[in-house]
Amino acid sequence: MTAAQPPSATRAAVILPWERPDRHDDARAAEARLEEAVGLAASIGLVVVCQAVLLLRARRPATLLGGGQVDSLKETVKADNITVVIIDSRLTPVQQRNLERALGCKVIDRTALILDIFGERAATREGTLQVELAHLEYQRSRLVRTWTHLERQRGGFGFLGGPGETQIEADRRMIGDRIVRLKRELEQVRRTRGLHRQARRRVPFPIVALVGYTNAGKSTLFNALTGASVYAQDQLFATLDPTMRGIQLPSGRRVILSDTVGFISDLPTELIAAFRATLEEVAEADIILHVRDVSHPDSASQRNDVIEVLEGMARNGTIEQDWQSRVIEVLNKADLVGGRDAVGARPGNVVISAITGDGLPDLLAAIDERMTRAMEVVAYRVPLAEGAAMAWLYEHGEVTEREDGEDGVEMTVRLSPANRARFEMQFGRIVTCLQD
Incomplete structure (x- = not known):
């Protein structure tokens, strides 16, 4: 607590009930989880004057915490003039009511805190x-x-x-x-977004979606790649609404970059369902950039939390089962751990610092290479009079060879499978495919 805090600041205590004594890294995991909960509270302006991990021998139906723990916490609340206690766990209505009566202040659980943010x-x-x-x-x-x-x-x-x-x-x-x-209004919004996605398919540009744990640096990376000014701060859940911008890759190919809400461990089930439309951008993506904060002490666990959500989306059919083949892991904040060389890249990973720009050319090249890997090489003979078909191939593919003849133009072009299908549906009656 500092002397500069405003008189109206809400003084809070953050309590983590912990019941994982079988884990060898229990103390470290508990401290990382507590630090995250404190960050959640601070992100909405609460002044955290007390934070603690309380080991649970058993979950008490009436108060979750043990009687002695409740008494000790009551003394702290009174001594530090605390007005809200945040329990970093899911409380039943009865537990919340009983704790409020015992402590004499407002008590909220992890779900309520995240919903408030x-x-x-x-x-x-x-x-x-x-x-x-x-x-x-x-x-x-x-x-x-x-x-x-x-x-x-x-x-x-x-x-x-x-x-x-x-x-x-x-x-x-x-x-x-x-x-x-x-739900009716959300369905209308989703239909509108569906129309927008259909319009993008007609353009069409591939979609690259940014995913990752909250505060991993997705919005900072989004701004660095697009030159946009999406809200990006060192706080949890700085981005809640999907944002999309076009960028150009080194090959000249254009893609749409999509920034999404950050993932978090134990995300309330109500929010998983409610944010289905936000995650649909991930389902539509040609490439998924999994942005990780390599400077965070619990980076590996955060990675597992994100993967668990994506695997759940695959199990219920929201995204394709082969989603992992579309993932590039982006190891961000390398500047905080001694630079890119100190982190060390592995196959499928790109090490960057979004804040300094270090490694961004490598990331764009990796996106380009992954796009190219999925493309098909096709040869067509296009009549000389069909300039629209030739223009379509130049706009949506990579023309690698062209030979002009009296009977037409033979073009070898690299196309995504989806674009090849669109081209042949639109121009199939007037062009000749020179392979298959």
Whole structure:
């Protein structure tokens, strides 16, 4: 705590209940998880004056924590004038109510904290709808208590409460009706996004999607590659809404780069469902750039969390089963660990620093090479009068050979399988394929 904090700052305690004594790296894993939870709290302006890992022998149905732990925490809350305690775990409604009574302050769990952050950060219509849907689905299970904590002064969804709270009394039917309306509106948004994707297929440009753990540097990399000004800060969940820009690769080929929301361990199930449309950009991607923060002490676990989500998407059919063949691992923030040579690249990896630009040419070359690897080489004879067909091949493929003759132009071109199918569907009656 510093003397510069404003008088109105909300003083918070972050508590991590930990029950993994069988892990050999238990202490390190717990500290990394606690540090992440503190970062989540700080990202929305809370002043964390107390943080601790509390080992659990058993999960108490009434309070989750043990009686002695609750008593000790109550003394800390009183001594440090703490107004909100964040339990970095999922609390039942009964556990939350009992802890609030015992501690004499607001208590929220990990799910509520993440939802509050998302509520503050969502900017687009889609993002706002998705977060509100997740919030209502979370609250629907908690109607055993009055919604005294839903105030809108500070943005987000007001899980933290505060002066001037507005009492909102809503029953399950009202929430259910609102959820139905939200889902209907989201479906309309998704249909609109689907039309946009169809338009891109007609253009079409390949899609390169950035994925990764939150705060891995995806938005910084996006800005470095596109020259855009997407919000990028050293905080968790700086980006919540998908952003897309066109970039040109060294070969001259153009692609669409898509920035997406960051992944996080134990992401609330309500948010996984609500952000389905955001993840659809990953499903549509020709190449997936998995951006990793190599300077983070828990980088390997963060990688596993991202892969677990993507594998889940593959199991339910959201993305193709062969998604791993489209992944390039981007090891970011090399400047924080001694440079690219200190990290060391392996096959399928590219080491970069998005903030300094070091390694970005190698990354663009790797994208180019992966695109080329998936392309087919086809030869066509195009009538001299069919300039539109020739122009299409130049725009959407790589013409490697051209021979002009009296009967037409023979062109050897490198095309993606999708573009080859589009070309032959549009011009197949007037051009001749010289192979197969």
